[in-house]
Every structure is written in C-alpha cells, then in structure tokens.
Amino acid sequence: xxxxxRKESETPCKETFEPLPVEGKNPATVVLLLSSPEExxxxxxxxxxxxxxxxxxxxxxxxxxxxALEPLCQLISHDNKLVRRSALMALGIMxxxxxxxxxxxxxxxxxxxxxxxxxxxxxxxxxxxxxxLASLSVDFVCKVQIFDSKGLPTLxxxxxxxxxxxxKNSLETIFNMVQDYQSRQAVHELGGIPQLxxxxxxxxxxxxxxxLRTLQNVTTDKDTRNTFREEQGFEKLMDILSNADFxxxxxxxxxVVANCLNxxxxxxxxxxxxxxxxxxxxxxxxxxxEIQSCAVKCIARVAQSAENRKLLHEQNVEKVLxxxxxxxxVSVKTASCQAVSKMSFHLACxxxxxDLGGIPEIVQLLNNEMTDNLRTFLFILVQQxxxxxxxxxxxxxxxxxxxxxxxxxxxxxLLHGAMQALVEPLKSTNVQVLVNTTQCLAMLACxxxxxxxxxxxxxxxxxxxxxxxxxxEVLHNACLAINVCASDEPTAVEMCRFGAVELLHEINQSVKxxxxxxxxxxxxxxxxxxxxxxxxxxxxxxxxxxxxxxYDAGKVSVCQRIxxxxxxxxxxxxxxxxxxxxxxxxxxxxxFPAYFSDTDSxxxxxxxxxxxxxxxxxxxxxESPTEKQWKMMDDVSLPLLVKxxxxxxxxxxxxxxxxxxxARLVSEAMGGAVEMEKLHEFPWVLHLSELKFQLxxxxxxxxxxxxxxxxHRALLFKCLVDCIGLSCTLVRGEYNRAWNExxxxxGNPSSxxxxxxxxxxxxxxxxxxxxxxxxxTPAAVQYQTx
Ligand SMILES: *[C@@H]1O[C@H](CO)[C@@H](O)[C@H](O)[C@H]1NC(C)=O
Ligand SMILES: *[C@@H]1O[C@H](CO)[C@@H](O)[C@H](O)[C@H]1NC(C)=O
Ligand SMILES: *[C@@H]1O[C@H](CO)[C@@H](O)[C@H](O)[C@H]1NC(C)=O
Ligand SMILES: *[C@@H]1O[C@H](CO)[C@@H](O)[C@H](O)[C@H]1NC(C)=O
Ligand SMILES: *[C@@H]1O[C@H](CO)[C@@H](O)[C@H](O)[C@H]1NC(C)=O
Ligand SMILES: *[C@@H]1O[C@H](CO)[C@@H](O)[C@H](O)[C@H]1NC(C)=O
Numbered sequence: 001x002x003x004x005x006r007k008e009s010e011t012p013c014k015e016t017f018e019p020l021p022v023e024g025k026n027p028a029t030v031v032l033l034l035s036s037p038e039e040x041x042x043x044x045x046x047x048x049x050x051x052x053x054x055x056x057x058x059x060x061x062x063x064x065x066x067x068a069l070e071p072l073c074q075l076i077s078h079d080n081k082l083v084r085r086s087a088l089m090a091l092g093i094m095x096x097x098x099x100x101x102x103x104x105x106x107x108x109x110x111x112x113x114x115x116x117x118x119x120x121x122x123x124x125x126x127x128x129x130x131x132x133l134a135s136l137s138v139d140f141v142c143k144v145q146i147f148d149s150k151g152l153p154t155l156x157x158x159x160x161x162x163x164x165x166x167x168k169n170s171l172e173t174i175f176n177m178v179q180d181y182q183s184r185q186a187v188h189e190l191g192g193i194p195q196l197x198x199x200x201x202x203x204x205x206x207x208x209x210x211x212l213r214t215l216q217n218v219t220t221d222k223d224t225r226n227t228f229r230e231e232q233g234f235e236k237l238m239d240i241l242s243n244a245d246f247x248x249x250x251x252x253x254x255x256v257v258a259n260c261l262n263x264x265x266x267x268x269x270x271x272x273x274x275x276x277x278x279x280x281x282x283x284x285x286x287x288x289x290e291i292q293s294c295a296v297k298c299i300a301r302v303a304q305s306a307e308n309r310k311l312l313h314e315q316n317v318e319k320v321l322x323x324x325x326x327x328x329x330v331s332v333k334t335a336s337c338q339a340v341s342k343m344s345f346h347l348a349c350x351x352x353x354x355d356l357g358g359i360p361e362i363v364q365l366l367n368n369e370m371t372d373n374l375r376t377f378l379f380i381l382v383q384q385x386x387x388x389x390x391x392x393x394x395x396x397x398x399x400x401x402x403x404x405x406x407x408x409x410x411x412x413x414l415l416h417g418a419m420q421a422l423v424e425p426l427k428s429t430n431v432q433v434l435v436n437t438t439q440c441l442a443m444l445a446c447x448x449x450x451x452x453x454x455x456x457x458x459x460x461x462x463x464x465x466x467x468x469x470x471x472x473e474v475l476h477n478a479c480l481a482i483n484v485c486a487s488d489e490p491t492a493v494e495m496c497r498f499g500a501v502e503l504l505h506e507i508n509q510s511v512k513x514x515x516x517x518x519x520x521x522x523x524x525x526x527x528x529x530x531x532x533x534x535x536x537x538x539x540x541x542x543x544x545x546x547x548x549x550x551y552d553a554g555k556v557s558v559c560q561r562i563x564x565x566x567x568x569x570x571x572x573x574x575x576x577x578x579x580x581x582x583x584x585x586x587x588x589x590x591x592f593p594a595y596f597s598d599t600d601s602x603x604x605x606x607x608x609x610x611x612x613x614x615x616x617x618x619x620x621x622x623e624s625p626t627e628k629q630w631k632m633m634d635d636v637s638l639p640l641l642v643k644x645x646x647x648x649x650x651x652x653x654x655x656x657x658x659x660x661x662x663a664r665l666v667s668e669a670m671g672g673a674v675e676m677e678k679l680h681e682f683p684w685v686l687h688l689s690e691l692k693f694q695l696x697x698x699x700x701x702x703x704x705x706x707x708x709x710x711x712h713r714a715l716l717f718k719c720l721v722d723c724i725g726l727s728c729t730l731v732r733g734e735y736n737r738a739w740n741e742x743x744x745x746x747g748n749p750s751s752x753x754x755x756x757x758x759x760x761x762x763x764x765x766x767x768x769x770x771x772x773x774x775x776x777t778p779a780a781v782q783y784q785t786x
Pocket of ligand 5: 500502563564
C-alpha cells in the first residue's frame with residue numbers, strides 16, 4: 001500500500017523536484033548547503049549546524065575548519081527573516097562559550113558584523129547577538145571594540161528589555177566590560193546605576209548575582225558611590241541583607257557594602273540606618289563562614305578611618321573579633337586578624353585587645369616589620385597546624401615549608417611557635433600530614449635555636465618514631481629532618497637516646513628501605529656519637545675526634561640497642577670483655593679531695609673512684625641528697641699521660657718521629673713490646689679481669705690498663721693523637737683486632753718531585769713499637785690479621 005501511495009504522489013509533479021531531505025550526516029556537505037539559493041535548505045542547513053555545534057567545541061572547530069562562519073555571517077543579513085534567524089542562532093551557538101583561542105579569534109572576525117545587527121527589532125536576534133557579545137566580551141580586544149563602537153549605551157538600554165535572556169546577556173557583557181577602568185566610569189556616567197539597582201529585584205537569581213557583582217566593581221569608583229547613595233543603594237542592599245530568602249546574595253551584597261564603607265559619609269549613613277548592628281549580627285551568625293568573613297572584612301574596611309574606629313569601639317566590636325580569632329575557618333581568621341590590626345591603631349581598642357587576652361601573637365605581630373597581610377597569613381598557617389582537618393594541616397605545613405626558604409620569613413614562622421605546632425602533626429597517622437610536616441620541619445630546623453625549640457617542645461621523639469614508617473616518602477622526609485637536626489650535639493644525642501641510630505641501622509639492613517638519605521641521616525647522627533659509630537662501623541676517620549665519654553663497647557653486628565655508658569656501668573660485673581672508655585678530665589671531686597695531689601700517680605687509688613652505687617655503700621662518704629646523677633668514673637692516669645705526651649711528643653720536629661715516639665709511649669703504658677710468638681703468654685686477659693673486679697664494673701678507664709694488646713693500644717693511640725692535634729684513624733678488624741693508620745709524606749724529595757704524595761702507614765704498637773708499616777705490605781697485613 002505504501003508503495004502505491006508513493007507512486008501516486010510522484011506522478012502529478014513532473015516539472016520540479018520534490019524537496020530533498022537534508023541529512024546533515026557530513027558536515028562538509030551541510031556547510032556547502034549554506035550557499036544554496038533555496039531558503040528552506042538554508043534554514044535546514046543552519047539548524048543542522050546549530051545542532052552540530054551545540055554538541056561541543058570539537059564540532060565547532062571542525063565547522064570553523066570547513067569555513068562555516070563566513071556564509072553564516074552573510075546569512076544574518078539575508079532578506080528572509082527565517083534564514084536570518086536560524087543563521088544567527090547557529091552563530092550564537094558557535095560563538096558562545098568557546099574555550100579555544102582559535103575559535104575565539106575567528107569569532108572575533110565575525111563579531112563586527114554581528115554587532116551591527118543587534119539593533120534589529122527581532123528579540124531573537126537580540127538574544128543571540130547579546131549572547132555572542134557576552135562570550136566575546138571576555139576578550140580584552142573585543143571589549144575595546146564594543147566600547148569604541150558605542151556599545152555600552154545600547155547595552156544599558158537593553159537592561160530594560162522585556163526578554164530576560166537579553167537582560168542577562170547584556171548584563172553579563174557589562175560585567176565583563178567593567179573589569180576595565182574606562183567602562184567602570186562610563187556605566188555611572190551613562191546612568192547605568194539605577195538600572196543595575198532595578199535588576200536586584202529580578203526574579204532570576206542569576207541576574208541578581210550579576211547585578212551585584214557589577215555593582216561591586218563599579219562602586220570602587222568614588223563618584224559611582226555617590227550616585228549609589230543618592231539612588232538609595234544602601235536601602236536596597238539592606239533589604240537584601242535583611243531577607244533570609246536572599247541569603248545566597250548576602251556575600252555579594254556585603255562586598256558592595258564593604259566597598260561603600262570606604263567613605264565615611266557612607267558609613268555614617270549605614271550606621272544611622274542601623275546597618276552597623278546588622279553587620280555585627282552577620283558576624284555573630286555562626287553558621288555561614290563566608291558571610292562571616294565578609295562581614296568582618298567590612299569591619300576592617302570601616303576601621304580604616306580613625307573616626308570609625310571610635311564608633312566600632314563603642315559597639316564593643318573587639319570582643320567579637322577576639323572570639324573569631326579562635327574559629328577554625330581560615331578566611332574568618334584572616335579577616336579577623338586584619339580587622340584587629342586595623343582597630344589596634346586606636347589606643348583604646350589596642351588596650352581592649354590586650355585585656356581580652358589570648359592574642360599576644362597579634363600584639364607581637366603588630367610590632368614587627370613585615371606587612372600586615374603576610375604576618376597574618378603566617379600566624380594563621382601556624383595556628384592551622386593545631387587543627388583537626390588533616391588536609392588543612394597538610395597544606396599549612398607544606399605552605400610554611402615552602403615559605404621557610406626565605407630567612408626573614410622563616411624567622412617569623414618560628415616566632416609564631418611553628419616548632420611547637422609541628423609536634424602534634426608529627427604524631428599523625430595521616431600520610432599526607434606526615435609527608436608535609438616532616439618536609440616543613442627539615443626546612444625550618446636549619447638553625448640551632450629552632451632545633452633546640454623542637455627538642456624542648458618534645459618533637460624529637462615523634463620524629464625519630466617516624467623511622468619506623470614503611471611509607472617511602474614519610475621515611476625519606478623524616479631522614480632529611482633528622483639529618484638537619486643532627487647538626488647539634490644536644491639534639492643528636494637526644495635522638496640517639498630515642499633509638500634513632502638503631503632504627504637507622506635497621507633501615508640500613510634493608511635493601512628496600514635504605515636510601516642515600518637514610519645513610520646521610522645515619523652518618524650525621526653517628527658523627528655526633530662516635531662511640532656508636534665505632535661500634536657499628538668499626539671505623540673512625542682522622543676527622544672523628546675522640547673526646548671524653550667515648551667508649552669502645554666492641555662490635556655490634558646485629559641490630560640491638562646500643563647501651564649508654566651509664567647503663568653499661570650499672571650492669572653487674574660479668575665475664576665479657578670490658579668496655580673501655582676515655583676520660584681525660586681531672587676534676588677534683590668533692591668526695592675525694594685528698595687523693596688528688598699533684599704527685600698522685602698511684603693506681604692503688606682506684607678503689608675510691610667508683611661509681612655512685614659503690615659510693616653510696618661507703619658510710620664515710622658524705623653523699624649529698626641531690627647528687628643522684630650518674631657521673632663518669634675518673635681516670636687518674638690518662639690525664640698524666642696526656643700531659644707527658646704534650647711535653648715530650650709535641651716538640652719533636654718530624655711528624656714521622658712524633659708518631660713513632662707516641663707509639664713507643666703507648667706501648668710502654670700498656671706493657672711494652674711483645675713478640676708475636678709470645679703474645680699468648682702476655683697476661684692481658686687476667687689483668688683486665690682483675691681491673692674489672694677491682695672497679696666492680698664492666699667499664700674500665702683506658703688509662704688504668706697496664707697490660708693491653710692491639711685494640712686497647714690502638715684506642716689509646718687514637719685518643720692521644722687527637723689530644724695533641726695529630727691525626728690518625730682507628731680501625732677495627734676481625735676478632736676485635738684494631739689498628740691505626742697515619743698519612744705521611746714520603747721522606748725522599750729527590751725522586752721526580754713525588755715527595756708531595758702521602759702514603760698510608762699502619763702503626764705498630766705491639767711487636768716493634770714505633771715501626772710504621774706501609775699499608776698493604778705483608779708486614780702491615782700481618783699486623784692487621786691473625
Ligand atoms: C569585580 O568583581 C569581581 C567579583 O564580583 C572580582 O572578582 C573582580 O576582581 C572585580 N574586578 C575588579 C577589576 O575590581
Ligand atoms: C579604600 O580606601 C583605601 C585607602 O583609604 C584604598 O587603598 C582602597 O583602594 C579603597 N578601596 C576602595 C574599594 O575604594
Ligand atoms: C544557619 O542558621 C540558621 C538559624 O540560626 C538556619 O535557619 C540556617 O538554615 C542555617 N544555615 C546553614 C547554611 O546552616
Ligand atoms: C601537602 O599536602 C597536600 C594534601 O593535603 C598535597 O596536595 C600537597 O601536594 C602536599 N605538598 C607537598 C609539598 O608535599
Ligand atoms: C650515643 O648513642 C647511644 C646509643 O643510641 C646513646 O645511648 C647515647 O646517649 C649517645 N651518646 C651521645 C654522647 O650521643
Ligand atoms: C649500611 O649498609 C651497607 C650495606 O650493607 C654497609 O656497607 C654500610 O656500612 C652500612 N652503614 C652503616 C652506617 O652501618
């Protein structure tokens with residue numbers, strides 16, 4: 001049946017074609033159709049382009065590539081109204097909301113054509129012409145073009161258009177234009193203010209918003225503000241502010257108010273109309289922070305004038321502001337800080353802030369040199385570190401860390417108590433917080449005071465604890481921070497006390513966890529704790545200077561906690577090797593003044609030189625009740641040895657001779673030369689046992705050792721060398737054997753100027769004391785190995 005009908009309809013019209021269906025499958029074809037002489041095809045082509053362009057920028061680009069704009073621009077002046085309209089609609093779509101510059105540029109080419117068509121009576125034309133303008137007017141060049149072609153008066157007229165879309169598009173164009181000074185003034189001069197105020201009554205929120213934002217821009221101009229006042233602008237704004245249904249408009253309305261408050265005339269007006277009370281109400285309204293911060297900004301504005309500050313003081317605004325300093329929202333806090341600093345120019349206000357208390361930071365801020373805003377900002381950031389929101393804390397820490405790069409700013413950050421504030425975040429379980437906090441810490445802790453502050457605030461323990469983290473970045477940053485904090489001995493010592501070395505040692509055992517940074521942290525820490533360094537690495541370089549308190553606890557191979565000298569001395573006497581320590585000081589203790597006469601070199605005196613426990617047992621010793629602290633045992637012999645070395649070794653002219661003489665002296669002190677074959681007969685083991693028993697302690701001062709072998713002699717040698725400013729290493733080999741290496745210049749300058757090359761020597765302290773064995777020779781190797 002269908003077929004039949006079709007055949008029937010085909011037969012009567014033989015002269016013309018039946019209308020062809022335009023199927024916009026191929027955009028190129030459709031663009032070609034824009035040049036068709038047939039009006040209904042033109043309309044359909046325009047509509048097809050409209051639909052196609054509506055689908056997105058990509059389609060617009062392809063249409064531009066096909067040259068669709070040019071015929072469209074011609075078509076908007078076509079005789080046929082329907083064609084004009086559809087062409088304009090297509091153009092409107094094509095020019096609206098384009099994100100690509102390319103599209104924007106081409107649209108601008110079409111722009112002038114479009115503009116001159118806006119005066120046509122057809123509302124649809126207006127709608128789309130203004131739509132084009134709205135999107136084009138974002139561009140500076142286009143704005144100038146609109147301005148120069150006297151577009152602004154037309155646009156202001158169009159604000160009264162009955163069509164809300166035309167209103168909205170025109171307003172949007174005006175808003176874009178008033179971003180520039182020229183147009184801002186023109187709007188006022190062209191009588192645009194009443195129209196803008198009228199639009200505040202629009203039933204369309206989008207229009208109300210745009211009108212407010214435009215007003216916000218134009219009221220930066222003083223003349224405009226005068227007009228605004230004359231046109232009862234304030235009353236209209238207050239109506240909005242008093243209407244809870246318009247709460248979405250409150251922020252923008254307040255911003256306009258803030259602008260107007262710059263003039264004291266305006267402020268008087270607002271104040272008289274009860275506006276100040278209204279503002280204070282907005283400040284107290286606790287739930288919408290953005291409105292709050294905006295209202296506080298208004299107060300800050302008001303507070304710029306001395307006269308106004310008095311008025312604000314009378315309203316007791318200070319109290320509210322101080323309360324706002326402790327709210328969590330940053331923008332409110334920042335605004336409040338600014339208001340406080342402005343208000344503080346008024347003496348009574350400043351006193352009031354002081355009396356209200358809790359803001360010493362603010363007062364401190366007021367006294368130093370940085371700009372108000374920066375100071376306020378830093379203050380806020382530091383305060384935020386105390387917050388509960390992980391994201392905020394992380395961001396604050398990151399920002400502070402970044403800013404700390406500049407010295408002055410770093411000081412200011414520290415002044416605000418940043419170190420203390422970082423302690424809690426260091427205990428966080430949030431990875432981002434930890435990453436950012438440790439990074440910030442590494443940046444801030446670059447001077448001794450800052451590090452001391454961190455220590456006082458109890459930040460070192462949580463920092464060290466982060467070494468347990470298996471999160472790569474957290475661990476990395478913690479190591480960085482520890483590396484920085486290890487620069488001072490007190491902080492380094494405390495970190496060791498919290499087990500940093502052991503943890504880093506553990507990390508170093510894991511191929512996955514160790515990194516250059518963890519090694520760096522380890523090295524820095526160990527450099528502050530040579531005892532541990534020697535225990536763990538078995539190597540002290542010539543720049544590692546042994547000092548009092550150094551102890552050789554032997555090799556620590558597995559990851560175990562390295563006990564302190566105090567802990568070691570409190571252990572009951574055992575069968576293991578003694579711990580040997582260095583103490584060159586000769587303090588006359590209050591307990592035993594009589595024993596330390598100048599001639600005193602009697603080792604029999606060691607018995608009274610025991611540690612605290614022993615002394616306490618001794619009834620005859622007047623133990624003061626406060627004297628509970630552990631004290632390192634004195635070494636009656638070592639100071640004498642040091643004295644002798646200074647007198648006899650230092651004067652020698654040759655370095656080689658100095659080392660040799662010192663070697664002989666060390667050997668003498670520890671039982672003299674022992675032939676290698678007779679070593680097993682040398683009674684050093686017995687001697688040390690006796691010493692331990694006599695001292696009732698596993699720790700033994702090195703000066704008291706009268707029979708010592710490799711490791712005792714090497715340690716004494718290192719210790720004496722360091723005392724007189726020579727240099728040598730201390731190296732531990734297998735089976736606790738140890739030796740010293742010195743660098744000497746080869747003594748033969750005749751051979752081709754080679755004399756400047758230093759050679760390494762191992763110092764023989766045992767078999768032929770004073771021999772310097774060239775490193776890697778069989779003699780040296782024999783000395784180093786069993
Ligand atoms: C105009 O006001 C808007 C807010 O509505 C603001 O973002 C913009 O910076 C202002 N422009 C100028 C030039 O003041
Ligand atoms: C308000 O006045 C201050 C100086 O008194 C000025 O810096 C600021 O730009 C003014 N703001 C407006 C919106 O006029
Ligand atoms: C703010 O509080 C008022 C009552 O105090 C309430 O009516 C309003 O819904 C609250 N607004 C928000 C955003 O919580
Ligand atoms: C800090 O933390 C935030 C997440 O809160 C993250 O986006 C940012 O990248 C971090 N900054 C740095 C420097 O790591
Ligand atoms: C050295 O490290 C050990 C082990 O961590 C620690 O107990 C001791 O207090 C540290 N001593 C010094 C002087 O740093
Ligand atoms: C760390 O581990 C490497 C490889 O096991 C080792 O060579 C190095 O001596 C270790 N460093 C320390 C300080 O223990």
